[in-house]
Amino acid sequence: MAKQNIFDNDTFFEGYQALREKEVNANNLFELPTLNALMPDLTGKRILDLGCGSGERCADYLKRGAVSVVGIDISEKMLEVAKRENADPAITYLHMAMEDIASLEGPFDVAISSLALHYVEDFAGVIEKVHDLLSEGGIFLFSQEHPFSTCYTGKGERWTRDENGKKIHLNLADYCIEGKRETTWFVDGVQRYHRTFSTTVNTLAKAGFQILQMEEPYASPEILEKYPEYYDLFHKPDFLFVKAKKTSLY
Numbered sequence: 001m002a003k004q005n006i007f008d009n010d011t012f013f014e015g016y017q018a019l020r021e022k023e024v025n026a027n028n029l030f031e032l033p034t035l036n037a038l039m040p041d042l043t044g045k046r047i048l049d050l051g052c053g054s055g056e057r058c059a060d061y062l063k064r065g066a067v068s069v070v071g072i073d074i075s076e077k078m079l080e081v082a083k084r085e086n087a088d089p090a091i092t093y094l095h096m097a098m099e100d101i102a103s104l105e106g107p108f109d110v111a112i113s114s115l116a117l118h119y120v121e122d123f124a125g126v127i128e129k130v131h132d133l134l135s136e137g138g139i140f141l142f143s144q145e146h147p148f149s150t151c152y153t154g155k156g157e158r159w160t161r162d163e164n165g166k167k168i169h170l171n172l173a174d175y176c177i178e179g180k181r182e183t184t185w186f187v188d189g190v191q192r193y194h195r196t197f198s199t200t201v202n203t204l205a206k207a208g209f210q211i212l213q214m215e216e217p218y219a220s221p222e223i224l225e226k227y228p229e230y231y232d233l234f235h236k237p238d239f240l241f242v243k244a245k246k247t248s249l250y
């Protein structure tokens with residue numbers, strides 16, 4: 001199955017880095033706080049990070065008491081940043097696609113993936129491999145772009161707006177048509193994969209995961225007061241989080 005490495009495209013990489021460097025962005029306001037709220041106790045744990053990017057999270061796992069971290073990523077540019085800015089003897093960065101993790105030596109106690117799985121076509125294959133690599137009772141925590149975002153095909157307007165351009169509601173279409181979507185984000189031809197909620201949950205259950213918690217973060221009153229534009233998240237959350245546990249009950 002196809003694997004795109006868009007983060008090694010110079011224009012994409014620069015655009016993405018500039019976005020993440022902004023103090024106010026959806027990652028800092030919603031994604032990271034939700035991931036942290038769902039984070040299990042990492043004391044003494046062996047961690048696998050799928051799509052670790054520039055490694056900030058890998059360094060954070062150590063601060064939370066993890067004994068070792070393996071961070072894998074398909075992008076050499078992202079790994080260069082990780083090795084330069086977030087190196088530690090307890091972290092191993094590997095240039096590897098998450099579709100290929102069967103070659104890793106486990107087990108891991110916790111697998112984490114932040115905003116990377118929507119780039120993967122073979123979701124079921126990756127989920128099965130994560131299950132194989134986890135110790136019994138191990139935790140798999142991931143975030144991805146929300147299915148109400150990934151379903152957008154580029155056809156028609158994504159939002160209905162009022163006469164001032166304010167978003168009134170999402171125009172949901174093609175939700176039940178799963179598979180590849182090509183969008184423009186810094187560059188044309190960025191590939192992502194859409195899956196419905198039921199496919200996501202059923203794939204995890206079939207692999208032997210028990211769902212512990214799901215989250216779709218939206219703006220708190222405090223955030224809304226400072227950044228009213230994030231009212232949009234009440235119409236369409238940007239992110240979906242799943243926390244699941246490996247079990248042999250299935």
Ligand SMILES: C[S@@+](CC[C@H](N)C(=O)[O-])C[C@H]1O[C@@H](n2cnc3c(N)ncnc32)[C@H](O)[C@@H]1O
Binds near residue numbers: 003051075113
């Ligand atoms: C949006 S970034 C998130 C990076 C990091 N997890 C974070 O939250 O800061 C997505 C990352 O997933 C990586 N990625 C995309 N497809 C991948 C694949 N098939 N296997 C491994 N990494 C992949 C990209 O190279 C990129 O570093």
